Amino acid sequence: MILKEKARFLLLKYIEAEIPESFEKKVHIHDALMKKNPGNTEKEPNLLDLKIEIAKEIFKNCTFCERRCMVNRYEKSGFCRVKSSLISCAFPHYGEERVLIPSGTIFFSGCNANCVFCQNWDISQYLNGEEWSAAKTAGWVSMNKMRNGIINVNFVGGEPTPNLLYILEVLKELDVNIPIIWNSNFYMSEETMKILNGVIDLYLSDFKYGNNERALEYSNLPNYWDIVTRNHKIAHEQCDMIIRILVLPGRWIEEDLPRILDFIEKNLSNARINLMSQYKPEWKADMYPELSRRLTDKEWQRACEILSRYSVKRL
């Protein structure tokens, strides 16, 4: 992934911002400044600072995702179990899509979903990591860009959404020109989508299901389809997207995959698709007969055949 000019979070630092007391005024000024072009020098305070202040207010009554727990995260955690951000591990990742490697991948612990087949269940379903200061994480990025040639910062987990405030604070500390990837289940709230606008250079989404029922059964995510389709449409207006589709065994191939591809073809013309075959039964998948095995060759061929009917761009 090549940056045309500057990473978008750096440009936010070039837009001067007033930071008023009231939440409503902060949001009002934010929305007006999002239409403004950046100047030539860094300003203080700036639009990134304003986004941080808005995120701090939401943090006190958390609605970063559509769980809308409304808990004060300074005092306790909500459904995702994340109070303050925990980094489970961080390394230059060579296993991501070819256009993204080496990717400076930062794995957070905790998640707002409970996917019964979670491939990262040890960090998503249990809190398992260390608190790093924002300055330490920014330093990790700078050092890995210089020494290991990482070409992006890839915030993932678990899930990045509960860590929105922390991520913005890291970007405040970061002065390296490097694109930012939001690698997520896309169950964010509209408030979060608005804050992410201008921060993220590439959305890397994990599009799991083509209907609400299966999302509730396998991932405990109410109204999944309505929320993630809304967020994909918003994200598509903001920047580039790569959509990962992990092929699940069984009914999913005939029932979910065509609906997901239909939606992408009709609504997300610039998105690129990565159809993934590496599903393996993890965590509680053995309790669900159709998820308790890998894909067969025939199922994978069928998924590829369905994909071939669409004109969506593939990686």
Ligand code: SF4
């Ligand atoms: S990020 Fe989502 S799940 Fe976590 S506390 Fe906030 S609203 Fe709840």
